[in-house]
Amino acid sequence: MGSSTIEGQPGTAAEPAGDQPREVERSGRTRRLVSLAVLLVGAILFLFPFYYMVVGALQQSPDPTLAGAFPNPANLTLDNFAAINGRVNLLRTLLNSGIFTGGVLLATMVIGLLAGYALAQLEFRGKGLIFNVLLLGLIVPFMLLMIPLYVMIVRWYGLADTYLGMILPFAVSPTAVFIFRQFFRQIPKDLFDSARIDGASEFNVLTRIAVPLAKPAILTAVLVTFIGPWNEFLWPFLVTKDAAKMPLAVALANFITTIASSVANPFGAIFAGATVLALPVVVLFVIFQKRFTSSDLGAGIKG
Template identity: 30%
Template sequence: MSEIKLQDGKVPVIIEKKNKCFYIKRIVTYAILIVWCILTILPLYFMVITSFTDPSTSASLQFSLIPTEFTLNSYKYFFTFNKNVLRWLFNSLLVSGIITLSNLLFASMAGYAFSKLRFPGKNTIFWTLMCVIMIPGQVTLIPLYILIKNIFNMADSYFALIIPSLVSIYNIFLMKQYMTSIPTTLIDAARIDACSEFGIYRKVILPLAKPGLAVMGIFTFVAHWNDFFWPLLVTESSTMRTIQVGLGSFRFVDSTMYGPMMAGSVIASIPMFILFFSLQKYFLQGITIGAIKG
């Protein structure tokens, strides 16, 4: 039951038991979020701590969440283990950068065409793409590998790493849905001013689509920077490896050099952090589009 108290004969203050339940639920919610945050950060913390251990210590599986030593030997070992380490980083940066730029260009152009232009077969082409996106990537992996290696003879080259991912159907769908929210009246006004379709795309659509482009760019870059299986299939020489494939070189038959491997992982994470924080403003706008209306 509720207790009713009067304060100086003014408005009664009702203290209900459900208020206690409210605060208890709030405390439990915060506790769960804190635990979840700790569990999420723990792998990153372990990666950084392990990267500052000695290579021989980490190879003997002597791990500790509380660092007992601080040394840069694992970073030195990472850069001196293989002469192509910097080449691996360059390959990943080049491949991921080109794929991201090509997706930003082609997916945004296709999204503008599907959302704002009228042409014969538009709906048929779009829904055909939607059907294709439902096919798992593992199903098309072997045919794609045969095309790259046996028919086009592009294995162990930048073309093999880049061409299959020049544009993603998912990114086309993402940009189409985003550009649908752009007012058509702006496009009509630009056409009245005798602006060409490419001019409308460049001067009207792209500036308004920056949040969506930022989200797509971050997701695309991170996905291909972390891609492991496809570069492993199509690269044969050490000079054409990406950083994710190169990190597998620290695994041997009888041991694994966890310290240098984690040092390489820390270095490989830096470009993703730089990209995210540089585009954080547009990224937050992009993922909250439609969340607030008024």
């Protein structure tokens, strides 16, 4: 608002001459005020459920009236986290989510970076074919693959209740390959060629030049890929029946549908679990928000 007062000062002078700029100026200020009001309403609508989740997670007894949306100091407790932890082993399920997500990230980074680098910087037979294959991977919806993947991974290979079974269908995302390809395309080929002329092997060009250069792209791809498996429900739900192997999202969903009624304050316990599930992504996103938005957007539009 500081800038508007500076611009607002000299408006009182020469009426006819200053007419047009003043009108533009006034409409600029109104526009900013309207924008701010619109954005504030939007922020409340977007953020209220998160606020409500945290407040609900900290309440001793549930209060579904409007008063319940404001924390009552006399009603605050951490019991709900203990309650959900008594039914769903939070540490274990968080670890499972971590292994699932970590496995997906590792495979995506290694395979995706190699493929993205090769597609952007190297000339080899079959390159065009592999690129078209990549595009096909981006347009075919996952639902078509759900049933056959379930038959293959769970029934044929007996990978139910294993981390490998959870990881496999997500192990490489075409989006990540795309991010790496786009990144390496911006880098002049001469950079790699000069290393080759100096006698570096292709493997050295990759490990000494391409990988260190790709650090920003790796961070971007990690951030974009991380959300997928961490938040995923359907696939790990199909693969895990053993509570000791369930990621937190699956264990929490199970708690909601079957066992929530067995605790004193199911509302609070569910919100406590939801807070634990949502927190890591929210923190990561807030810290890295600049990279997240622009890159995720790019991947979304180009895909």
